[in-house]
Amino acid sequence: MDHLTKLENQSIFILREVFSSVKNIAMLWSLGKDSNVMVWLAFKAFYGKIPFPLVHVDKKKKFKEMYEFRDKYEKEWNLKLIKGMCPPIEDIDPSLPKAARSAARKTEGLKQILNDYKFKAVIAGIRRDEQGTRAKERFFSPRDDEGTWDIKNQPPEFWDQFHTKYPASVHLRIHPLLSWTEIDIWRYIERENIPIVNLYFSKKGQRYRSLGDKDITNPVKSNAKNIKEIINELEKTKVSERSGRLMDHEEEDVFEKLRSKGYM
Amino acid sequence: MRKVKFSHETVRVVIVGHVDHGKSTLIGRLIFELDQIQDGRYEELKKVSDKRGMVFEWAFLMDALQTERDQGITIDTTQIFFKTKKRNYVFVDAPGHKEFLRNMITGASSADIAFLIVDAEEGIKEQTKKHGYLLKLLGISKVIVVLNKMDKIKYSEDRFNLVQDDIKGYLNLLNVNAQVIIPISARDGENVNNKSKKMKWYKGLNIVESLDDYRVDDLSSSFAPLRLPVQDVYKLRDKRIIVGKIESGKLKNNDEVFFSPSNAKAKVKTIELWNSKKKSVNTGECVGFTIDQDIFVERGNIVSFGQSAPKLVNTFEASIFWLSDNPLNLEKKYTIKLTTAEYKVNFEKINKVIITNDLSKKGVNDILRNDVAEVTISSQLLVPVDNFYDNPSTSRFSIIEGFEVVGGGIVNTDNYPNQRKLTNKTNENIVPISSKISEVDRTAKQKHRPGIIWFTGLSGSGKSTIAKEVEKRMFSKGFNVFILDGDNLRSGLNKDLDFSPEGRMENIRRTAEVAALFSSAGFLVITSLISPYKSERKKARMIRPEIFKEIYIKASLKVCMQRDIKGLYAKASSGEIKNFTGLSAPYEVPDSPDLILETDNISIEKTIDKLENYIIKEFGVL
Numbered sequence: 001m002d003h004l005t006k007l008e009n010q011s012i013f014i015l016r017e018v019f020s021s022v023k024n025i026a027m028l029w030s031l032g033k034d035s036n037v038m039v040w041l042a043f044k045a046f047y048g049k050i051p052f053p054l055v056h057v058d059k060k061k062k063f064k065e066m067y068e069f070r071d072k073y074e075k076e077w078n079l080k081l082i083k084g085m086c087p088p089i090e091d092i093d094p095s096l097p098k099a100a101r102s103a104a105r106k107t108e109g110l111k112q113i114l115n116d117y118k119f120k121a122v123i124a125g126i127r128r129d130e131q132g133t134r135a136k137e138r139f140f141s142p143r144d145d146e147g148t149w150d151i152k153n154q155p156p157e158f159w160d161q162f163h164t165k166y167p168a169s170v171h172l173r174i175h176p177l178l179s180w181t182e183i184d185i186w187r188y189i190e191r192e193n194i195p196i197v198n199l200y201f202s203k204k205g206q207r208y209r210s211l212g213d214k215d216i217t218n219p220v221k222s223n224a225k226n227i228k229e230i231i232n233e234l235e236k237t238k239v240s241e242r243s244g245r246l247m248d249h250e251e252e253d254v255f256e257k258l259r260s261k262g263y264m
Numbered sequence: 265m266r267k268v269k270f271s272h273e274t275v276r277v278v279i280v281g282h283v284d285h286g287k288s289t290l291i292g293r294l295i296f297e298l299d300q301i302q303d304g305r306y307e308e309l310k311k312v313s314d315k316r317g318m319v320f321e322w323a324f325l326m327d328a329l330q331t332e333r334d335q336g337i338t339i340d341t342t343q344i345f346f347k348t349k350k351r352n353y354v355f356v357d358a359p360g361h362k363e364f365l366r367n368m369i370t371g372a373s374s375a376d377i378a379f380l381i382v383d384a385e386e387g388i389k390e391q392t393k394k395h396g397y398l399l400k401l402l403g404i405s406k407v408i409v410v411l412n413k414m415d416k417i418k419y420s421e422d423r424f425n426l427v428q429d430d431i432k433g434y435l436n437l438l439n440v441n442a443q444v445i446i447p448i449s450a451r452d453g454e455n456v457n458n459k460s461k462k463m464k465w466y467k468g469l470n471i472v473e474s475l476d477d478y479r480v481d482d483l484s485s486s487f488a489p490l491r492l493p494v495q496d497v498y499k500l501r502d503k504r505i506i507v508g509k510i511e512s513g514k515l516k517n518n519d520e521v522f523f524s525p526s527n528a529k530a531k532v533k534t535i536e537l538w539n540s541k542k543k544s545v546n547t548g549e550c551v552g553f554t555i556d557q558d559i560f561v562e563r564g565n566i567v568s569f570g571q572s573a574p575k576l577v578n579t580f581e582a583s584i585f586w587l588s589d590n591p592l593n594l595e596k597k598y599t600i601k602l603t604t605a606e607y608k609v610n611f612e613k614i615n616k617v618i619i620t621n622d623l624s625k626k627g628v629n630d631i632l633r634n635d636v637a638e639v640t641i642s643s644q645l646l647v648p649v650d651n652f653y654d655n656p657s658t659s660r661f662s663i664i665e666g667f668e669v670v671g672g673g674i675v676n677t678d679n680y681p682n683q684r685k686l687t688n689k690t691n692e693n694i695v696p697i698s699s700k701i702s703e704v705d706r707t708a709k710q711k712h713r714p715g716i717i718w719f720t721g722l723s724g725s726g727k728s729t730i731a732k733e734v735e736k737r738m739f740s741k742g743f744n745v746f747i748l749d750g751d752n753l754r755s756g757l758n759k760d761l762d763f764s765p766e767g768r769m770e771n772i773r774r775t776a777e778v779a780a781l782f783s784s785a786g787f788l789v790i791t792s793l794i795s796p797y798k799s800e801r802k803k804a805r806m807i808r809p810e811i812f813k814e815i816y817i818k819a820s821l822k823v824c825m826q827r828d829i830k831g832l833y834a835k836a837s838s839g840e841i842k843n844f845t846g847l848s849a850p851y852e853v854p855d856s857p858d859l860i861l862e863t864d865n866i867s868i869e870k871t872i873d874k875l876e877n878y879i880i881k882e883f884g885v886l
Contacts, residue, residue: 001546001547001549003273003274004272009548013550016495016507017604020496020563043539044538047505048538128342128345129345132326132328132342133329135342135343136340136341136342154367155366155668156366156662158374158402158662158672159657159662160657163664163669165666166667238300238301238302238303239302243304252311252330256329256330
C-alpha cells in the first residue's frame with residue numbers, strides 16, 4: 001500500500017471511530033487546503049454525505065476568494081454549515097502579542113459554538129509537521145470546558161485504540177490529519193483532484209503557503225502556478241510552512257500559550 | 265556509490281532509552297546533518313539556548329514545550345519528519361524519564377523500528393531495560409542499538425565492546441534482535457551521517473545507513489487470515505453497509521464470511537466505496553461491504569472466514585503494562601477495549617510481576633504504576649481473539665477504568681480452550697427417546713438419590729485416594745456408587761485426546777456426559793479429574809445442576825510437588841511433560857465450591873469422614 005493510501009485509511013478510520021463513539025460532533029472547515037482534504041476524506045468515510053455539521057469560525061477577515069469558495073462549495077457539496085462569529089478584539093487578553101491576540105479571537109469564537117451546540121467532539125485539520133506543539137498532539141485530545149489543553153498530562157494513546165470516555169464537561173479535539181505533511185496534502189489534492197482556493201497559486205511572484213486571516217498572514221515568494229510546481233517547490237524548500245503566519249514569530253512560546261488555551 | 269531511487273514510503277522510527285542518554289539530541293543532530301533544518305530555525309534555537317545560558321542545544325528542536333526546555337527533559341512524545349536519499353522518515357521521540365512512561369508507550373506503539381540509545385559512559389540503566397522490554401510487548405522486535413556519547417569515553421573501542429556485550433546479553437534474554445550496534449557522538453555528529461575518523465576501528469553502518477538499510481515488511485502480502493473488526497453499520501438509502509478496517513487478509517465479492525461471536529454466516533454482495541468500484545480489498549484498507557443475509561451485525565464483531573476464525577474465549581492470559589496511580593485491583597471490574605469491541609473483565613490472577621532489571625519475576629505481588637506483569641483475565645461475554653504473535657492487531661487491548669486509560673496488554677490464548685460451539689448443535693434428525701421407567705421409579709428402591717460428586721484439584725492433591733476410599737465406604741452402606749477416574753477414561757473413551765486446552769475441554773465434556781448417564785441410571789458418581797477450567801466445570805454442572813456437587817480438593821502446589829506420587833512433577837519440571845497443570849498450564853481455583861476438602865494439614869481419615877457425612881446429608885434417604 002502506498003504512503004498516501006496509508007494516510008488516507010488512517011484518517012478514514014479515525015473519522016469513522018469518532019462518529020461511532022461520540023454523539024454530537026462537528027468538523028471545523030477553515031477553507032484552507034488541509035480542511036478541504038479533511039472534508040474529502042469525510043466523503044470517503046461516509047459515502048458522500050457527511051453526517052454531522054461543518055463549522056466555520058469567522059473573524060470576517062478572510063480573503064474575498066475564500067468567502068466565494070465557501071459559498072460555492074457549501075452548495076455543491078451539500079454541506080450542513082454553521083457559521084460562527086468571534087468576539088471583538090477588545091474582549092481578548094491584551095497581554096498577548098498583536099497577531100496572537102487577533103488569532104485568539106478564533107479560540108473564543110469556537111468556545112461560543114461549543115457552548116451553543118454542546119458538541120462533544122470537534123474535528124480539526126492540524127498536522128504534526130506544522131509546529132512544535134502540534135507535533136505533541138494526540139489524535140483524540142481531551143479539553144476541559146474552558147478548552148484548556150493540559151499539555152503536561154495527556155492521556156496515553158496506542159494501537160489505534162482511541163479513548164472517548166470522558167466526563168460531561170470534557171470535549172475532544174479530533175485530529176485525523178496529524179500524520180500528514182504539507183507535501184502529502186498537496187500530493188493527495190493532486191491525486192484526488194480536490195478543489196482549493198486559488199490564493200495558493202503564484203501571482204506576481206508571490207503565493208500563500210498557509211491561509212490564515214488577512215490581517216495576520218503574509219504571502220511567500222514563489223513562482224509555483226499549479227500543484228505540480230508547488231510540489232516541486234516543497235521538495236526543495238527549507239522555509240517553514242507557517243513562515244507567513246505573523247503570530248508564530250512574536251515570542252518563543254506564543255503558540256504553546258494559544259494552544260493550551262484552546263486554539264487549534 | 266550505488267544510485268538510490270527515492271521512494272515515497274515513510275518509515276516510522278522511535279528513539280527510546282534512559283533519560284538524558286541523548287535521544288532528542290540525536291534527532292536534532294541527524295536533521296542538521298541531513299541539511300533539513302528549516303531556514304531561521306537554527307538561529308531561533310540558538311537564541312532560545314542563549315536565553316537559558318546553555319551551549320547550543322539540539323534537543324530544543326524536539327522539546328518544544330517551555331517546561332521541557334526549562335527542565336532539559338522530554339515530557340511528551342513528539343514527531344519530526346525528514347528524508348534521506350532513499351525515503352521519508354518520521355522520527356518519534358519518546359521520553360526517557362520513568363514518570364512519562366505513558367508518553368513513551370504512546371510514541372513507540374506506532375513505530376516500525378526502534379533505536380535503543382545508551383550512554384556509553386553510564387551503560388545500561390533502569391529505563392534502558394524497561395524500554396527494551398516494552399518494545400517487545402508493543403510488538404517491535406527489531407532494534408538498532410546506539411551507543412552515544414562516545415566522546416566522553418575518548419572513543420574507546422574496549423569500553424564500547426564492554427557495553428555492547430552487556431546490551432546483547434540483555435536483548436537476547438528478551439528475544440529482541442539487535443540489528444546493529446553503532447558507536448556515535450550525537451553532539452559532535454560522529455557516525456551520524458559520516459564514517460567517524462575518531463573511531464576508525466568501527467567498520468559498521470552509521471545512523472543514516474542503518475536506517476536506509478532497514479526493510480519494511482509489506483503487510484498486504486502476508487498470509488494471515490482475514491480479520492475485519494466491525495467499526496459501524498451505516499444505513500444508506502436501501503443499503504446496510506458494514507464498515508471497518510481490514511487488519512489482515514483480503515476480502516472480495518461472493519466470499520462467504522463468518523461473524524464472531526455470533527457464528528452467523530453470509531455472502532459478500534458488494535464492496536462499497538465512495539465514487540469508485542472494487543471487487544476485492546486488502547489488508548490496511550478501511551472498507552465497507554453489504555451482505556446477502558439479514559443478520560444482526562454490530563460494532564465489535566469480527567469478520568473472518570469460517571475455517572480460519574479467531575478463538576472465542578472467556579478466560580485468557582495477557583502481558584500488560586500498568587499506568588494508573590492505583591494498583592491493579594483483583595476485586596474490581598475493568599473495561600478492556602480490544603479492536604472495536606469493549607468487554608467488562610476481571611483480573612482473575614496475577615501470575616508474575618516482572619522486574620525489568622534482570623527479567624526475574626517478583627512473584628505474585630501487587631501491580632503498581634509503570635509495572636509490567638503477566639495476568640489471567642476473565643470476561644462474562646465471549647471474546648473473539650487471536651494470539652499476539654499470530655495476529656497482533658486483533659489481540660492487543662487497552663484497559664479502561666472510569667474515564668481513564670490505565671494500561672494495555674497483549675493476549676496469549678495458548679492455555680485456555682476455544683469456546684466456540686460449532687459442533688454442539690444437535691442434528692435435527694435425532695429424536696431422543698424417553699424410557700418408560702422414570703428416574704424416581706428407578707431410585708425408589710435405593711437408599712439414596714442419584715448424584716454427581718465432581719472433584720477438582722491439582723495432580724497429587726488426593727483426588728484418587730479420597731475417591732477410592734469414599735467409594736468403598738458408600739458401597740458398604742448400600743449405595744450404588746461408581747468412580748469415573750481421569751486416567752482410566754483417558755486410557756479408553758478419551759484415548760484420542762491430548763492435554764491441550766481443547767483436549768482437556770473435550771475430556772471434561774465427555775466425562776460430564778457419562779456421569780449424567782450414570783446418574784440417570786440411579787448411581788452416585790464420583791468424577792476424579794483435575795478439571796482445571798471454571799468454564800468447563802460450569803458446563804458440566806449445567807447438564808444436571810440439581811444433583812451436581814463441586815468438591816474442591818485443596819492442596820498447595822508446593823505440597824503436591826513434594827508428594828509427587830506419580831513422578832509427574834519431576835518430569836514436568838525438567839520439561840519432559842508439557843502443558844502440566846500448575847506448572848505450565850493454568851489451574852483455576854473454584855470461587856464457591858459446594859465443599860472444600862483440605863488435604864495439606866488434615867488427615868485423610870478426617871477428610872473422608874467429612875465427605876461421607878456430606879454425601880449422606882445431601883443424597884441419603886432416611
